Each structure stands twice: as C-alpha cells, then as structure tokens.
C-alpha cells in the first residue's frame with residue numbers, strides 16, 4: 001500500500017507543479033514510513049519541504065499555501081499528534097470556504113497514518129478518525145486496499161474540498177493488491193462491496209476491513225453469509241450503498257478498530273437506523 | 280574552558296516615533312506626503328464615525344457584539360497605508376476596520392457580518408484578504424503560509440497579519456515566527472499591543488520587556504513603534520514591506536498603543552481599567568495628533584474638518600443603507616459554501632430545512 005501512495009504522489013506532482021508536499025521528515029528521509037521516498041530528489045527542496053516540528057503551523061501554513069494558489073499535501077506524521085493542529089483543521093481548514101462565502105477554496109490534503117497493530121508506542125496508534133467526521137467542510141477518507149489508496153489519494157488531490165486522508169499503519173506493508181501503473185481516481189463517497197453476502201451486512205473501514213473479511217470467511221463455515229462493506233469514505237458517507245445492502249440482508253453490524261464506546265460508531269449506527277426507518 | 284553565562288540583559292527600548300505628542304515632526308523628512316497623510320486621516324475619521332454608528336446599532340439590537348478600533352486608529356491605518364492593495368494581502372484579527380476598507384472590503388459587508396448575515400463574509404474576488412479571525416492567532420500561520428506561497432510562485436506580494444498582545448501568547452504566534460524565519464517568508468507580523476486582552480493586562484502576557492524582542496529568538500527582526508504616531512507606524516511598516524518584497528524575510532512589529540474604548544460592546548472596562556492611565560492615553564489621541572501635525576503644515580482648518588466629517592458620515596450612511604436593504608439570509612444559506620461538492624446528506628438536510636421552515640426566505 002505504501003508504494004501505491006508514493007506512486008500517486010509522484011504522478012500527481014509530475015502532472016501539476018502546484019502540488020507541494022510539506023511535513024516532518026518528508027524530505028531526505030522520505031517520511032518515517034517512506035511514503036514520500038525519493039520525491040525530494042525528483043522535485044526539489046522547494047516542493048518537498050521538511051518542516052519545523054510544529055503541527056499547528058504545518059497545517060496552518062498549508063492553508064496559506066493553498067490560498068496563494070498552490071495545492072499542498074500535508075503529512076501529519078501520526079494522527080495521534082493531529083490534536084496539536086486540531087484547531088487549524090476543524091475550525092480553519094473546514095470553515096474558511098464558508099467564512100469567506102466561497103472566496104477561498106482550500107484544495108489541500110492532509111495525509112496521516114493511524115490505528116494500531118504494529119507495536120508503536122502510546123499515541124502513535126490512536127484512531128481518532130471520529131473527531132474529524134464531526135466537522136462540516138472537511139472530507140474524510142480511509143482506504144483499505146492499495147488500489148483504493150492510490151485512487152482515493154488522486155481523487156482527494158483533485159478535489160477542491162479539503163480532505164483528511166487516513167492511512168492504516170497496519171496496512172502500509174501488509175496490504176498487497178494489484179495497482180495499475182497509470183493514473184486513475186476512485187470517487188470520494190462511494191463504498192466498495194468487499195465481499196458479497198446475503199444474511200448480514202458488516203460495515204468496516206481502513207484496517208478493520210481485512211478483519212471483517214476474515215470474520216466473514218469464518219462465519220461462512222458456519223453457514224452464515226456476510227456482506228462486507230468497505231466504506232472507503234467516512235464523509236461523505238455512502239448512505240445509498242449501505243441502505244441497498246441492508247435492505248437486502250436485513251441485518252447490520254459495524255466493526256471498527258476503536259474502543260467500543262466511540263462516538264463515530266454510535267453516531268453512525270444511530271443515523272443509519274434513522275435513515276433506514278424513514279425510507 | 281568556556282564560561283557559562285547568561286545572555287546580555289537588554290535595556291528596554293523606547294518605541295520608534297516621528298511625531299511628538301502634540302503632533303510636531305522631528306527634524307527629519309516626513310515619510311508621508313501631505314496628501315497621503317490627509318488620506319490616512321480620512322480613514323481614521325471614517326473609523327470613528329463607523330465605530331459610533333456600530334455601537335449605537337448594537338445598543339438598538341441591530342448589530343451583534345462589536346469591537347471598536349478606538350485609540351488604535353493610527354496603528355491600523357499607518358500599517359495599512361504601507362501596503363499595495365493590488366498585490367499585498369491582509370490577514371486580519373477583528374480590530375482592523377480601516378485596513379480592510381482601504382484594501383477594498385465593502386463597508387456594507389463589514390456591517391452585514393455584525394448583523395449576523397453570512398453574506399458579510401463575502402470577499403470580492405479582487406480583494407486580497409482573509410476573513411476576520413475570531414480564533415485568536417489562528418490567522419498567523421495562515422499568513423505565513425500565504426506569504427511563503429507567494430514567494431514560491433515568484434511573486435513579490437507580501438502578507439501582513441494583525442493580532443493583539445493577548446493573541447501573541449498562543450502557540451500559533453510562536454510556531455509562525457519560527458517557520459517564517461526559516462523559510463524567509465515575506466510576512467509582516469503586526470502586533471498591536473493595546474495594553475489589554477479583554478481585562479488581562481499586558482504584564483500577564485509576558486515577562487519580556489517588549490513583545491518585539493521575542494523575535495530575536497526566532498532569528499527574525501523585531502521593531503517597536505509608537506502606535507499612536509501615524510507617521511512612525513507607516514514608516515516602520517513601509518520598511519518591513521520593502522524588506523519582505525526584496526526577499527529579505529519577515530519582521531515582527533510591535534505597535535505600542537492603547538485601547539481607549541471597551542474590549543467590545545459586552546465589556547465593562549470600569550471593572551479593571553485605571554482611570555488615570557486611561558486619561559493619560561486619551562491625551563495621546565492619535566487622531567488629534569495627526570490634525571495637529573497638519574495644522575503645523577498649514578493645511579488643516581475647521582472647515583476642512585467639517586467637510587471631511589460630513590463626507591465620512593455620508594459614506595457610512597450609504598453603506599448602512601445597502602446593508603439594511605440586503606435581504607436576511609435564509610436558513611438554507613447555512614449550507615451554502617460549506618463544500619465545493621456537498622455530500623448528499625448535507626443537501627438532504629438543506630432540503631429538509633427548507634420544507635420545515637415552510638418556504639422561509
């Protein structure tokens with residue numbers, strides 16, 4: 001998956017010289033997970049910038065870069081340190097279009113790895129995606145496959161809306177699937193049926209999709225047919241896609257790699273119920 | 280063996296000034312032509328007229344909470360007149376009315392903003408500014424990135440960002456100065472030290488003798504200027520702008536002034552402002568100082584003053600008329616301009632609101 005992300009960044013930078021990459025250690029090192037490996041050598045120090053270690057100004061200056069006419073891709077080294085920039089993301093990135101009544105578009109992408117499973121220290125494994133789905137103005141995507149990682153990132157970079165693009169730490173090296181060489185996009189807000197089934201819909205995103213697929217496999221041995229939905233995008237949420245599956249199976253479960261009491265899970269199940277009931 | 284020692288104990292520096300309290304220019308040449316000073320004075324007077332109008336509108340319940348510029352007119356106008364609206368950007372806090380108006384933001388939009396109409400946020404396409412910022416200091420990183428981006432693309436525009444002494448305690452201020460120093464962003468950090476952050480005095484914001492000297496720690500030049508001296512503020516800002524344009528990086532300007540009004544229309548400064556101190560600063564009124572200067576140049580008189588006041592009042596009245604005649608925002612307007620491509624759920628919600636409000640316009 002990490003190669004797919006890197007390839008996408010390279011292709012988009014090649015195609016559009018307004019794209020700049022900023023973040024901690026993104027230059028010579030190529031990022032702590034190597035997502036930007038080789039980009040500085042190819043595109044120069046002006047387009048791939050090692051920033052001082054301060055997330056607030058990394059995101060905040062990214063906003064300014066976007067307003068100046070560039071299309072920044074910001075790497076937050078770990079989402080657990082996103083809170084150092086939370087005010088810039090939630091109240092600035094997400095709201096400047098509205099605040100300026102459409103004058104200032106913010107075509108920027110914030111990429112960040114999140115979630116656990118690779119023995120990182122505390123704070124490096126936080127799965128804070130829920131916070132960011134509560135801010136209108138921001139889009140949040142979380143690919144589960146390498147194919148989607150490339151296509152969703154290209155779509156995010158093409159979008160005139162700011163996008164938080166979340167990468168599963170666990171999937172960086174473990175997730176391997178076919179990725180075409182050429183450029184392509186995967187539309188924001190359209191889910192993927194990871195496995196077709198008839199008895200129950202199991203909704204997941206990012207690294208949890210793989211867990212859901214394995215669970216479905218086990219359950220199939222007991223004669224239960226599980227349909228696994230990979231949301232791909234947490235906002236916009238593909239309500240039509242979910243509703244189509246649930247009307248077919250009549251049952252729904254949500255799986256995430258978060259604590260059982262997270263708001264996103266509850267909020268999404270509550271709004272799902274509401275939406276399905278009023279249809 | 281080298282000796283461990285503390286850095287030198289800097290003497291506090293007197294702010295740079297050009298005009299005496301009574302408006303007499305020092306022996307040097309004026310940094311502004313008489314015409315430019317007259318134009319600047321008009322913006323300062325326009326601000327007083329608008330502040331009075333806005334305060335009375337707020338008392339009548341027609342404006343929301345409003346912060347006036349009272350006492351800081353020379354500080355804001357002196358800085359603004361050093362900019363070229365065609366290529367330079369303003370990244371404001373919320374107390375910079377005349378700077379925004381000079382840059383091309385319509386007065387009626389400013390008024391609509393305080394009337395709670397989202398249309399007030401509309402910035403015309405050719406006006407180089409960001410919306411007013413309520414989240415203190417959040418605009419400072421944005422200005423830094425904007426200036427840096429202009430430079431990256433080979434332009435020679437600069438960005439100026441305004442903020443208060445209080446805002447300068449936020450991390451965003453420090454992170455921004457640090458980054459601007461590293462990338463040599465063409466940005467001017469214009470810190471208005473007006474003595475107060477609501478009721479918190481300047482002494483509670485920093486133990487440093489001046490705000491300007493904090494720049495040293497970031498490898499950035501800092502300067503301190505008498506914020507009630509139009510000519511001095513203009514001169515210092517013009518120098519910082521020229522320096523930034525020439526590729527020589529950022530400047531932190533501390534403009535020492537005083538908020539002679541309340542923090543905003545909801546504030547009661549009698550609970551914390553020392554009356555004697557206030558009177559001392561009222562004696563240094565920035566508008567009177569400019570008038571005295573022009574008098575000393577032989578180009579100011581009662582008639583001119585009345586004429587100017589009339590034309591300011593007419594301009595404000597005309598803008599208020601437009602604001603009053605602007606239709607109220609519909610509740611659906613809440614959903615406009617949130618996204619370039621809004622998610623279906625939001626479009627559904629907008630539709631629901633429209634139906635529930637029975638065709639509310």
Ligand SMILES: Cc1ncc(C[n+]2csc(CCOP(=O)(O)OP(=O)(O)O)c2C)c(N)n1
Nearest residue numbers: 374413414415443444445446473475476477
């Ligand atoms: C981040 C943040 N914290 C608190 C507030 C509430 N608040 C509004 S104005 C203000 C004081 C600001 O003081 P200063 O920066 O000196 O600007 P001034 O009002 O004096 O121009 C405070 C605390 C806010 N708007 N934003």
Ligand SMILES: [Mg+2]
Nearest residue numbers: 443444475476
């Ligand atoms: Mg203040």
